[in-house]
Amino acid sequence: MFARGETIVQLMEKLAPKHYAVPDDKIGLQVGTAAKEVKRVLVTLDVTPAVVREAEELGAELIIAHHAVIFRPLANLRTDTPSGALIAQLLRDDIAVYISHTNLDTTEGGINDWMADALELSGRDVLEEVHTDQLYKLVVFVPETHHEKVRDAMFAAGAGWIGNYSHCSFNTSGTGTFLPREGTEPFIGERGKLTKAEEIRIETVVPLSARKKVISAMLKAHPYEEVAYDLYGMDLKGRSFGLGRVGKLAEPESLDDFAERVKKAFDVPFVRVVGGGDRPIRKVAVLGGSGARYIRHAIFAGADVLVTGDIDFHSAQDALAAGIAIVDPGHHAEKIMKPNVASWLTGQLKEKGYATEVFASQVDTEPFRLR
Structure with a gap:
C-alpha cells in the first residue's frame, strides 16, 4: 500500500507545523496535486532542472524541498523563462512540489537542531523566538x-x-x-x-x-x-520555537580549529572566517541560511561565534568591531536537511505500513565553485 500525497503532507506538517513559519513565508504545496498515490518521494534543498531530471529518473511523484519554487508573485507563466520552463516540466511530469522552509528551520528536531547536532552543541536555546x-x-x-x-x-x-x-x-x-x-x-x-x-x-x-x-x-x-x-x-x-540555536562546545577551542569543525560538520570545501584564528570559542550560535541580520541576536545571547551563511562585507566589519567571530559555511550548508528529512519520513511511513520510498537528492545545487 502506498501513501497518498495528502498523507505525506500531513506527516511533514507533523515534523514542521505550518504555523511555525515566519509571516508570509512561501510554504506548502506549490506545484501539482497531493490528491494522488505516491510511490516515491525525493527530498531536496532546491528544485532545479537537474533535480527534476533526478525525480523523473527515480519515478518520484512528489518533491519535498526547503527552498520555494515560487517565491515571488507570478505576473505570468511563460515557458520561455527558466522559472516558467521548470514549472511546466513539473506539470508535464505530474510531479508535485511541497515546500517546508522556515517552519522546518524553527521546529524542534529541524534544520537548526540538525546543524547544532553536527557541531555537537549542548545546553541549547533558541536564537530568535518566532x-x-x-x-x-x-x-x-x-x-x-x-x-x-x-x-x-x-x-x-x-x-x-x-x-x-x-x-x-x-x-x-x-x-x-x-x-x-x-x-x-x-x-x-x-x-x-x-x-x-x-x-x-x-x-x-x-x-x-x-x-x-x-x-x-x-x-x-x-x-x-x-x-x-x-x-x-x-x-x-x-x-x-524559533530560528537559530545557541549552545556550548564541550571544551573551548580556537576559532581556526572550530572553522575546521564547521567544514567537516557541513561537508563544505571552505568557510569564510571573521576574527583572529587563535581566539577561544566556547559558546556558539548557529542559524541555517542567510543570517547577517541575526548578528546582534548572537551578541545578545553571549555567543563567541555565529555560524551562518551569506555574510556581506559590511556585516562582517560590524561583527569584527562588535567583537563576535563569524564562520560562514555558505547558504548551501542547509543541505543537511536532505538525509535527515528523508530518514524521518521513511520511519514515519514504515511505522504506518506504507511502502512509499523516500530518497535524499544526490544533486549538488550549490551555485558557487572555487577557482
Missing part, C-alpha cells in the same frame, strides 16, 4: 477505576509539560452525579435512575500544538459515553 505555544488547562472527570489510564493517555499525547517538567497534573477526589436518559448505555448506573459515582478530577496543562491529539487520546481512553471536560485558556507561557 512562536510560543499557547497553553490550556484541561480538566476532565473520570471514574476512580480509570483515572490513571486516562491521565497516562493524555501524558503520552503531549499533555502535562511545564518547562522541563513532564507528567504534571493535579488530581482531586469527588462525587459526580448524572441521570442516564432513554437511549443511553451508561458505563456506571442504570437508565432512569440518578447515579452517584466516585470520580477523580484531573487537571493538566495542554499546549495548543498538541490540543487535538490530547483530547482525542483522552476521549478514547475514557469509559463514559459522554465525557465531561473543560478547556481553559491560560496566561502561562508555553514552549518557545
Whole structure:
C-alpha cells in the first residue's frame, strides 16, 4: 500500500507545523496535486532542472524541498523563462512540489537542531523566538477505576509539560452525579435512575500544538459515553520555537580549529572566517541560511561565534568591531536537511505500513565553485 500525497503532507506538517513559519513565508504545496498515490518521494534543498531530471529518473511523484519554487508573485507563466520552463516540466511530469522552509528551520528536531547536532552543541536555546505555544488547562472527570489510564493517555499525547517538567497534573477526589436518559448505555448506573459515582478530577496543562491529539487520546481512553471536560485558556507561557540555536562546545577551542569543525560538520570545501584564528570559542550560535541580520541576536545571547551563511562585507566589519567571530559555511550548508528529512519520513511511513520510498537528492545545487 502506498501513501497518498495528502498523507505525506500531513506527516511533514507533523515534523514542521505550518504555523511555525515566519509571516508570509512561501510554504506548502506549490506545484501539482497531493490528491494522488505516491510511490516515491525525493527530498531536496532546491528544485532545479537537474533535480527534476533526478525525480523523473527515480519515478518520484512528489518533491519535498526547503527552498520555494515560487517565491515571488507570478505576473505570468511563460515557458520561455527558466522559472516558467521548470514549472511546466513539473506539470508535464505530474510531479508535485511541497515546500517546508522556515517552519522546518524553527521546529524542534529541524534544520537548526540538525546543524547544532553536527557541531555537537549542548545546553541549547533558541536564537530568535518566532512562536510560543499557547497553553490550556484541561480538566476532565473520570471514574476512580480509570483515572490513571486516562491521565497516562493524555501524558503520552503531549499533555502535562511545564518547562522541563513532564507528567504534571493535579488530581482531586469527588462525587459526580448524572441521570442516564432513554437511549443511553451508561458505563456506571442504570437508565432512569440518578447515579452517584466516585470520580477523580484531573487537571493538566495542554499546549495548543498538541490540543487535538490530547483530547482525542483522552476521549478514547475514557469509559463514559459522554465525557465531561473543560478547556481553559491560560496566561502561562508555553514552549518557545524559533530560528537559530545557541549552545556550548564541550571544551573551548580556537576559532581556526572550530572553522575546521564547521567544514567537516557541513561537508563544505571552505568557510569564510571573521576574527583572529587563535581566539577561544566556547559558546556558539548557529542559524541555517542567510543570517547577517541575526548578528546582534548572537551578541545578545553571549555567543563567541555565529555560524551562518551569506555574510556581506559590511556585516562582517560590524561583527569584527562588535567583537563576535563569524564562520560562514555558505547558504548551501542547509543541505543537511536532505538525509535527515528523508530518514524521518521513511520511519514515519514504515511505522504506518506504507511502502512509499523516500530518497535524499544526490544533486549538488550549490551555485558557487572555487577557482
